[in-house]
Amino acid sequence: MKNIITGIFICVFSLSAQAYEVAEKDWGIAAGFRIAKIPYPTQEQQVSDFIPLMFYDGDTFFIRGLTGGAKLYNREEWQFSLIGQYRYFDIPAEYQNLIRGNALDIGGEAKYRINKNLQTNFQIMSDTHGRFFSTLDTRYHWESGSWELFPYARLRLKSADFNDYYFGLDGATDPGDPSNTFENKIGSGLDLTVGSEIRYHVISNLYLLGRAQLTTLDSKTRDSSTIENGTYGEIYLGVAFFNDKTKTKARALKAKPYVRVAHGWATPSNIGDILTLNSVEDEQNNQLTSIFYGHPVADSLFGVEALDIYMTLGYVYHHSSDPYSQTIDPGQGINTTELAGLGNNTCDGINPCTITYDLQPTNEYVLGIKAYYNINWPVHWRLGFAEGISYIETVSNIEQREMDRKGYRSSNLMNYLDFTADISIGDTFNAPSIKDLFFGIGVHHRSSIFETSSAFGRIKGGSNYNSLYLQYHF
Numbered sequence: 270m271k272n273i274i275t276g277i278f279i280c281v282f283s284l285s286a287q288a289y290e291v292a293e294k295d296w297g298i299a300a301g302f303r304i305a306k307i308p309y310p311t312q313e314q315q316v317s318d319f320i321p322l323m324f325y326d327g328d329t330f331f332i333r334g335l336t337g338g339a340k341l342y343n344r345e346e347w348q349f350s351l352i353g354q355y356r357y358f359d360i361p362a363e364y365q366n367l368i369r370g371n372a373l374d375i376g377g378e379a380k381y382r383i384n385k386n387l388q389t390n391f392q393i394m395s396d397t398h399g400r401f402f403s404t405l406d407t408r409y410h411w412e413s414g415s416w417e418l419f420p421y422a423r424l425r426l427k428s429a430d431f432n433d434y435y436f437g438l439d440g441a442t443d444p445g446d447p448s449n450t451f452e453n454k455i456g457s458g459l460d461l462t463v464g465s466e467i468r469y470h471v472i473s474n475l476y477l478l479g480r481a482q483l484t485t486l487d488s489k490t491r492d493s494s495t496i497e498n499g500t501y502g503e504i505y506l507g508v509a510f511f512n513d514k515t516k517t518k519a520r521a522l523k524a525k526p527y528v529r530v531a532h533g534w535a536t537p538s539n540i541g542d543i544l545t546l547n548s549v550e551d552e553q554n555n556q557l558t559s560i561f562y563g564h565p566v567a568d569s570l571f572g573v574e575a576l577d578i579y580m581t582l583g584y585v586y587h588h589s590s591d592p593y594s595q596t597i598d599p600g601q602g603i604n605t606t607e608l609a610g611l612g613n614n615t616c617d618g619i620n621p622c623t624i625t626y627d628l629q630p631t632n633e634y635v636l637g638i639k640a641y642y643n644i645n646w647p648v649h650w651r652l653g654f655a656e657g658i659s660y661i662e663t664v665s666n667i668e669q670r671e672m673d674r675k676g677y678r679s680s681n682l683m684n685y686l687d688f689t690a691d692i693s694i695g696d697t698f699n700a701p702s703i704k705d706l707f708f709g710i711g712v713h714h715r716s717s718i719f720e721t722s723s724a725f726g727r728i729k730g731g732s733n734y735n736s737l738y739l740q741y742h743f
Contacts, residue, residue, distance in 0.1 A: 301507015533736030655687035
């Protein structure tokens with residue numbers, strides 16, 4: 270752990286030895302609702318999600334909605350990349366706590382640009398259990414005034430393991446009888462997806478987004494007993510902030526990259542109580558230490574020059590803490606007959622259940638978009654807000670305690686928010702050499718957006734940490 274942090278500091282401060290300019294790239298952040306048809310024979314026919322999305326196209330690294338990666342080779346026509354891709358596994362809401370199907374796939378992508386508006390992509394991907402699939406797609410870009418269309422067609426070849434599990438549900442827990450698992454092997458399969466994205470430029474940085482698509486399965490898969498709808502679709506509607514398409518991108522942004530080191534203390538209080546200074550201490554005294562890198566993407570938003578926008582990437586270390594126990598009464602939280610014995614649940618639903626929490630230390634990873642509002646009176650200080658996603662290897666003690674009380678299966682992936690206020694140490698003490706060093710306070714927040722997103726487990730809860738930090742811009 271110490272070696273990792275030392276290495277990060279050496280890399281960051283070797284960069285800060287000399288200031289460098291950052292050119293403006295394509296960036297964006299969006300939020301909206303997705304509604305998808307469920308292909309399985311269930312009473313609930315569709316699933317809905319609230320989805321935050323981020324976009325950035327750098328020289329090496331990129332993120333485009335549900336896909337992110339690194340460009341290994343990028344020339345006029347060809348681009349080869351390593352990518353990670355979030356994939357939906359649409360299941361009914363009542364099964365969400367029993368089956369956590371959405372997954373991060375990893376693999377490689379080859380892109381061929383036929384011309385400036387037409388491209389084709391080939392991917393070879395695998396989920397975290399080695400179930401492989403490959404895709405071949407073609408995508409076109411049409412633009413007229415404020416309107417942009419992105420029609421596409423995608424053919425996917427699924428390995429037997431992949432098709433058996435995600436469409437045959439082979440090996441998955443039977444929601445009707447959690448003590449049993451499905452046995453249903455279909456074999457390899459194909460599916461075809463056609464659809465289009467649409468983007469409308471409203472004004473300045475504000476855009477409206479939409480997407481609609483249909484997917485049809487091969488005959489062997491659609492004839493499986495686990496499939497009711499062999500053709501199913503989805504739609505997405507949202508709002509977004511992107512570069513203002515009517516303006517030329519800046520060759521050099523005024524905002525500087527930064528590194529931030531913070532330490533935080535957990536609190537069971539909600540955001541409202543924290544922001545009104547009414548938070549209470551966590552009895553278990555859970556703590557974290559984090560380091561974040563911020564990469565500038567814009568010097569303004571809606572023409573407000575006081576706003577700086579960053580893409581931010583963070584590593585968070587959750588420290589070990591003293592064991593903590595709580596007792597859950599029968600019929601409450603996870604101590605019910607329906608949830609008894611599922612996963613690591615030791616409760617029987619009949620007797621009081623005492624659970625001890627000592628899961629840490631663990632690691633958390635964050636990706637987000639951060640905005641700073643600069644105020645230069647009487648000295649330089651700022652208010653900051655970030656929106657993004659957070660993935661934690663093992664759910665922290667403070668989150669797991671709440672999930673158990675509420676009867677939810679915890680989620681490693683959650684929405685991330687960051688509230689900060691900081692002040693320039695150099696301006697405060699009239700020391701120009703450290704005017705880019707800021708001291709601040711903040712709130713590190715993970716949540717599941719009030720049961721609205723299957724991506725975050727359709728649960729209600731999360732965690733908050735009050736923090737202190739130092740941030741240096743170079």
